[in-house]
Amino acid sequence: MANVYGFTLLRNGVKFDYSFKECLKSLSPLVSKIYIALGDCEDGTREALAEFDNLEIIDTVWDPSLMGDGGQILSEQTNVALDHLRSVCSDDEDAWGFYLQCDELLHESEITQIKKDIDLAHKNGCDAVRFRYFHFWQSHYEIALSKRWYPHEVRAVKLSTSIKSFGDAQGFSGVKNPFESECRILHYGHVREEESYKEKQKLLIQMIRPAEKFKKYFNREKKAFAETLTAKVLMKHPSVMEDRILRMGEAISFPKKELVYIVSKERTISSEILDSINAENVFVVKKSTEVPFEHRFKNMIVLNPGFMDRLEYDQKKSYRMKSDFAREWDLKNEILLRLSDIGVSLRN
Numbered sequence: 001m002a003n004v005y006g007f008t009l010l011r012n013g014v015k016f017d018y019s020f021k022e023c024l025k026s027l028s029p030l031v032s033k034i035y036i037a038l039g040d041c042e043d044g045t046r047e048a049l050a051e052f053d054n055l056e057i058i059d060t061v062w063d064p065s066l067m068g069d070g071g072q073i074l075s076e077q078t079n080v081a082l083d084h085l086r087s088v089c090s091d092d093e094d095a096w097g098f099y100l101q102c103d104e105l106l107h108e109s110e111i112t113q114i115k116k117d118i119d120l121a122h123k124n125g126c127d128a129v130r131f132r133y134f135h136f137w138q139s140h141y142e143i144a145l146s147k148r149w150y151p152h153e154v155r156a157v158k159l160s161t162s163i164k165s166f167g168d169a170q171g172f173s174g175v176k177n178p179f180e181s182e183c184r185i186l187h188y189g190h191v192r193e194e195e196s197y198k199e200k201q202k203l204l205i206q207m208i209r210p211a212e213k214f215k216k217y218f219n220r221e222k223k224a225f226a227e228t229l230t231a232k233v234l235m236k237h238p239s240v241m242e243d244r245i246l247r248m249g250e251a252i253s254f255p256k257k258e259l260v261y262i263v264s265k266e267r268t269i270s271s272e273i274l275d276s277i278n279a280e281n282v283f284v285v286k287k288s289t290e291v292p293f294e295h296r297f298k299n300m301i302v303l304n305p306g307f308m309d310r311l312e313y314d315q316k317k318s319y320r321m322k323s324d325f326a327r328e329w330d331l332k333n334e335i336l337l338r339l340s341d342i343g344v345s346l347r348n
Contacts, residue, residue, distance in 0.1 A: 002122040004115070004156070006031040007085050009077040010102050011039030011062060012285075014048060020102035021242040024052055027100055030109050035088070037081040047115045059083050069170025078165035086159050093124065095159040095308035101169070103189035107238050109268045109348045110183040117157050121179035128163060128178040129156035132333070135187045140237060140245050141340075142230040144190075145319070154178060155185055182330045186238065191248065206213070231319050231337055234345035254345040256280060261291045262335070263302040273332050278345045288313060301338035303331075316341070 006027045013020040024034060038046060039062045049055060060080055066073040072217050082097060089095035096118055100106070102107050106114065121129050132152050137144040154172045157163045166173040169194075234254055237245060240253050248254050257279040262269065265286050285291060288309055291300050305315035319337040320326050329337065336346050 007081040008032035009037040013045045015043040026105040075165040117181040126179040147322040151321040174248035222275040232340035261300040
């Protein structure tokens with residue numbers, strides 16, 4: 001069995017409205033302790049962390065010479081926390097570190113499965129676990145699909161390896177044998193109040209790009225963001241996010257649908273997935289022609305739709321993310337995305 005510890009980095013989380021407290025609360029049920037590299041803050045972030053009794057703070061000062069160097073300051077700070085965790089667990093061959101950036105969360109409904117996946121990875125000699133991503137885009141109910149958004153990333157690493165954070169701390173180098181998990185990292189960095197979001201984006205570009213090229217890259221990012229492709233996801237968010245969602249003026253639940261048909265010729269749908277659909281009645285059939293005509297346009301989804309389903313009933317071929325590295329969604333997430341398109345939510 002793996003022993004799992006958390007690690008992360010943070011600086012001025014209050015000023016930039018990071019969901020850092022929600023992040024730490026979502027991570028806590030998975031890990032026995034969290035180690036955080038806390039940069040020199042000026043906004044009350046340190047005081048805000050006082051409520052956590054499972055947190056060890058590693059005080060750091062951000063090196064200004066690393067600003068503008070491809071985001072290296074972020075991987076450097078991540079490795080401060082990772083190296084400290086390794087020193088604490090140097091005699092524990094079963095130790096794993098779980099990394100979240102402070103605008104990323106885990107869903108409480110997936111904690112048990114995440115722990116199982118890490119245990120399975122440990123048992124099978126894997127050195128890391130890679131997770132799927134939901135990148136929420138300017139709404140808690142839209143995710144980004146565009147090519148620039150990474151569809152999955154390593155977030156759990158075996159501590160006895162030499163794996164390190166690199167670049168802008170998006171991922172890790174030195175991974176040789178990752179385990180692929182179907183569980184999701186929920187990324188909320190692009191859903192926050194407008195002014196703090198603008199300041200955060202400016203800071204991020206300053207950390208990654210040279211100062212003399214700031215305007216060029218800022219305008220490039222603005223254009224790319226305006227062209228972001230999205231998909232609806234009418235899901236129940238982690239309970240710790242409810243206050244932030246309400247603060248943004250969005251709903252935390254959706255009305256129950258009376259009737260839903262799922263056309264599935266080959267794939268078996270578990271009772272767990274069917275029970276999670278927010279509808280009074282859910283029927284699974286093998287052909288779209290088995291669905292009453294009046295329900296084929298607003299109450300029906302088709303898994304692996306053929307040409308005629310796409311043509312006649314406006315069923316999308318795929319909701320796959322546009323990255324060249326993206327895998328097709330697993331069954332539950334595919335059903336979530338297809339149901340969301342017809343206004344049906346999942347309860348979890």
